[in-house]
Amino acid sequence: MSQSQSQPGSQVRRVLVVGGGITGGVLSVALARKGVEVVLVELRTELTGIGHGITLQGNALKAFHDIGVYDRIAEKGYAFGNLRLRTADGHVIAEIPTPPMGGDAVPPTMGAVRADVAQVLADEAVAAGVDVRLGTTVTAIDDRGDHVVATLSDGTTETVDLLVGADGIRSKVRGMLGIEAEVHPVGMGIWRVVADRPADMECSEVYYGGPKYKAGYTPISEELCYAFLLEENLDRSFVGEGPNGALLKERGQGYGGIWGRVRDSLPDDAVVNYQWIETVCVEDPWYRGRSIGVGDAAHACPPLIAQGAAMCSEDAVVLAELVTSGLPVEEALAAFMARRFPRVKMVLDNSLTLAEWEMHPDTPGADPGRIMGQTLHALCAPA
Numbered sequence: 001m002s003q004s005q006s007q008p009g010s011q012v013r014r015v016l017v018v019g020g021g022i023t024g025g026v027l028s029v030a031l032a033r034k035g036v037e038v039v040l041v042e043l044r045t046e047l048t049g050i051g052h053g054i055t056l057q058g059n060a061l062k063a064f065h066d067i068g069v070y071d072r073i074a075e076k077g078y079a080f081g082n083l084r085l086r087t088a089d090g091h092v093i094a095e096i097p098t099p100p101m102g103g104d105a106v107p108p109t110m111g112a113v114r115a116d117v118a119q120v121l122a123d124e125a126v127a128a129g130v131d132v133r134l135g136t137t138v139t140a141i142d143d144r145g146d147h148v149v150a151t152l153s154d155g156t157t158e159t160v161d162l163l164v165g166a167d168g169i170r171s172k173v174r175g176m177l178g179i180e181a182e183v184h185p186v187g188m189g190i191w192r193v194v195a196d197r198p199a200d201m202e203c204s205e206v207y208y209g210g211p212k213y214k215a216g217y218t219p220i221s222e223e224l225c226y227a228f229l230l231e232e233n234l235d236r237s238f239v240g241e242g243p244n245g246a247l248l249k250e251r252g253q254g255y256g257g258i259w260g261r262v263r264d265s266l267p268d269d270a271v272v273n274y275q276w277i278e279t280v281c282v283e284d285p286w287y288r289g290r291s292i293g294v295g296d297a298a299h300a301c302p303p304l305i306a307q308g309a310a311m312c313s314e315d316a317v318v319l320a321e322l323v324t325s326g327l328p329v330e331e332a333l334a335a336f337m338a339r340r341f342p343r344v345k346m347v348l349d350n351s352l353t354l355a356e357w358e359m360h361p362d363t364p365g366a367d368p369g370r371i372m373g374q375t376l377h378a379l380c381a382p383a
């Protein structure tokens with residue numbers, strides 16, 4: 001799309017996006033395709049190479065579809081339309097169809113290799129003309145009312161109409177804007193590993209009632225799946241990634257079914273990631289003047305409903321839509337908050353409730369299936 005395609009009267013012609021994860025990637029492509037000049041700064045020296053798998057719900061897929069990258073992601077991903085619940089020994093308890101959160105154009109859910117998603121977003125950003133600066137960050141933000149002057153770590157300055165912090169849960173931009181928000185551990189830790197996909201693994205499945213909070217997996221391509229194990233927070237020294245297949249096999253004892261088979265197939269030196277589940281919620285508004293934090297920089301939810309990246313991608317698409325709608329920036333940002341905050345807060349609150357119930361299943365009234373179903377049905381309404 002050419003510059004002339006941005007709406008008449010739009011005050012947003014040039015944007016600095018800080019952070020090239022899913023949020024920054026989707027936003028950069030969305031803005032560039034609407035004719036906005038985008039500078040994307042990313043601390044890492046590459047946009048790709050992130051490991052693991054991800055479960056992309058229909059509303060994430062719709063966001064990818066809206067910016068024109070869905071087909072490429074779908075080429076490699078593994079689509080399915082239900083979630084299966086099992087007991088720890090592998091017996092099926094229930095099969096829940098996933099509601100069509102992305103409408104008819106995309107499947108209800110897709111598993112994907114994170115690196116594949118990152119690669120597509122990186123390629124499409126470059127193809128759309130985004131000026132990508134790797135190994136770079138923002139060191140100062142000077143809001144001058146009708147524009148922002150940002151100083152970058154390479155010593156250059158950028159004069160932009162809007163600055164967007166898409167720099168993740170520990171966002172530096174958030175602090176630079178004077179927005180206070182505390183990152184909290186939820187009380188759960190998660191082990192994740194990529195493994196070969198057994199032929200009979202066809203959808204996301206979770207195993208309840210075993211020795212740990214929950215085990216599960218998602219197929220992420222024809223060949224691969226990712227498996228996870230959720231348990232209490234272990235000592236911080238466990239956090240990180242390394243050749244810990246043997247350790248995961250030991251900690252994952254007590255689960256049968258396909259999960260048990262995947263566990264047993266892991267080489268002792270399989271690369272395993274362990275991290276604490278953390279959360280942050282920035283209260284409304286997420287912006288100060290012409291700078292805003294979005295994605296995990298504003299709201300990180302525990303991945304119990306697999307909605308984190310979906311909320312991030314929706315943020316990006318809605319923000320791009322509103323700041324190119326012709327509304328003055330302040331009105332566009334206020335309209336963005338009105339559309340995004342209630343939806344994001346609902347997902348965040350319900351994910352936190354689910355986490356509590358999974359840690360304390362004897363809580364009176366605990367009904368994980370109900371809250372998960374309610375959340376996913378509510379998300380069938382457009383973002």
Ligand SMILES: Cc1cc2nc3c(=O)[nH]c(=O)nc-3n(C[C@H](O)[C@H](O)[C@H](O)COP(=O)(O)OP(=O)(O)OC[C@H]3O[C@@H](n4cnc5c(N)ncnc54)[C@H](O)[C@@H]3O)c2cc1C
Pocket residue numbers: 018019020021022023024041042043044053054055056057060136137138166167168169171172173190275277294295296297300301303306307308309310311312
């Ligand atoms: C264990 C786990 C499992 C999950 N599983 C799922 C799932 O299955 N489905 C789902 O939808 N969601 C899932 N999520 C959530 C999802 O991964 C996140 O919501 C999403 O990736 C956040 O994207 P982001 O771009 O906002 O932030 P990030 O992915 O954190 O990206 C931020 C980017 O900014 C860069 N950066 C950081 N600081 C700076 C700086 N100062 N300057 C420049 N660049 C900077 C970083 O290098 C990074 O590239 C999961 C989360 C966790 C923790």
